Amino acid sequence: MDGLELTSEDRVLVLGATGFIGKRLVKELAAENIKMRILARTPSRAEGLVPEGADAEIVKGDITKKESLKNALKGIHSAYYLVHSMGGKSLLKNTEFAEKDKKAANNFVSSADKTGLKRVIYLGGLGEKGEGLSEHLESRAEVGNILSSGKASATILRAAVIIGAGGASYEMLRYLVERLPVMTCPKWIKTRIQPIAVHDVVRYLTGCLKNSETAGQTFDIGGPDIMTYKSMMDQYAEARGLAKRIIIELPFITPLLSAYWVDLVTPIPSGIAHPLIEGMINEVICKDNRIDEFVPIQKTPFNEAVKIAFSEETVGPGVSGF
Ligand SMILES: NC(=O)c1ccc[n+]([C@@H]2O[C@H](COP(=O)([O-])OP(=O)(O)OC[C@H]3O[C@@H](n4cnc5c(N)ncnc54)[C@H](OP(=O)(O)O)[C@@H]3O)[C@@H](O)[C@H]2O)c1
Numbered sequence: 001m002d003g004l005e006l007t008s009e010d011r012v013l014v015l016g017a018t019g020f021i022g023k024r025l026v027k028e029l030a031a032e033n034i035k036m037r038i039l040a041r042t043p044s045r046a047e048g049l050v051p052e053g054a055d056a057e058i059v060k061g062d063i064t065k066k067e068s069l070k071n072a073l074k075g076i077h078s079a080y081y082l083v084h085s086m087g088g089k090s091l092l093k094n095t096e097f098a099e100k101d102k103k104a105a106n107n108f109v110s111s112a113d114k115t116g117l118k119r120v121i122y123l124g125g126l127g128e129k130g131e132g133l134s135e136h137l138e139s140r141a142e143v144g145n146i147l148s149s150g151k152a153s154a155t156i157l158r159a160a161v162i163i164g165a166g167g168a169s170y171e172m173l174r175y176l177v178e179r180l181p182v183m184t185c186p187k188w189i190k191t192r193i194q195p196i197a198v199h200d201v202v203r204y205l206t207g208c209l210k211n212s213e214t215a216g217q218t219f220d221i222g223g224p225d226i227m228t229y230k231s232m233m234d235q236y237a238e239a240r241g242l243a244k245r246i247i248i249e250l251p252f253i254t255p256l257l258s259a260y261w262v263d264l265v266t267p268i269p270s271g272i273a274h275p276l277i278e279g280m281i282n283e284v285i286c287k288d289n290r291i292d293e294f295v296p297i298q299k300t301p302f303n304e305a306v307k308i309a310f311s312e313e314t315v316g317p318g319v320s321g322f
Contacts, residue, residue: 004212011035016082030054069111078119088271098139109150117152126284136275153215160284163305164198165312175266186253188280194222197305207295220286239306
């Protein structure tokens, strides 16, 4: 199919390799003997991620700068796009990330169109337009649309909360449940979600690269369990062997108030926590399971994913530098 198939000679670019998903993906690609190029703002952070013997080039760059992308994309067959600009600590609402992410995606497309990139694989968020989508989820969808507008064939994967050590949403869940036997929560505690284990996400990401029929398609990915945020907290406590948490619903708590609360109780930077908490109002469950036809995997149950995540704290990738 028009050179979309990856051969053993082809090289794959990983954007966001130092992140929660990216660092696990690099290990998996290395295990599959796939040649890589990693673009990182701080190359020293990427060096330790590449397993011994892997064919991985590391280049310094920033995706908000066109020049960085043009150089990084030279000779690349397919690229993983695993970046976002949320972050930082401020008591004020983070309003800049969507603009930065839009600019970065546009830079990527214009550079990729010039270098002849064949495929881009992007991991964004679940959530439907027209349902009062949060700014964060709106921005994730916008990036997907921009990437799909280029000449490279885009595969868009959409996920809800990803369970694994170091993931921003997972760490919020972990700190809140571990630290607070009694919690007051906003009404969005009843919103339904479909969490997914991080190693399942990585299997979908690599599976899509290996199956060129996924090119040009959008897939929802999720674990086998659909639950509310409240039952997710209950099930986390159970999986960890903690006493049942008392969760009191206070409908008047706003997203901003919840975010300040998360600032106090957890080390997650407000620049990430605020947009994520705003998104808790949106139901994030898979609308279809077509991915099963293209990348069939045994999905990890939620309680198993929590146990694995907890063990990753000590023997795996561990928590990121919050
Ligand atoms: N975590 C979840 O629960 C979750 C759920 C659903 C979807 N997703 C999606 O998964 C993707 C990856 O998320 P993640 O959780 O792995 O994020 P993450 O841990 O915060 O990592 C973000 C990565 O982006 C890089 N980055 C940010 N700005 C950059 C720039 N200007 N130039 C170059 N690199 C830049 C960071 O590099 P530095 O090391 O330089 O900071 C880091 O490697 C995102 O698209 C996100 O929406 C995540």
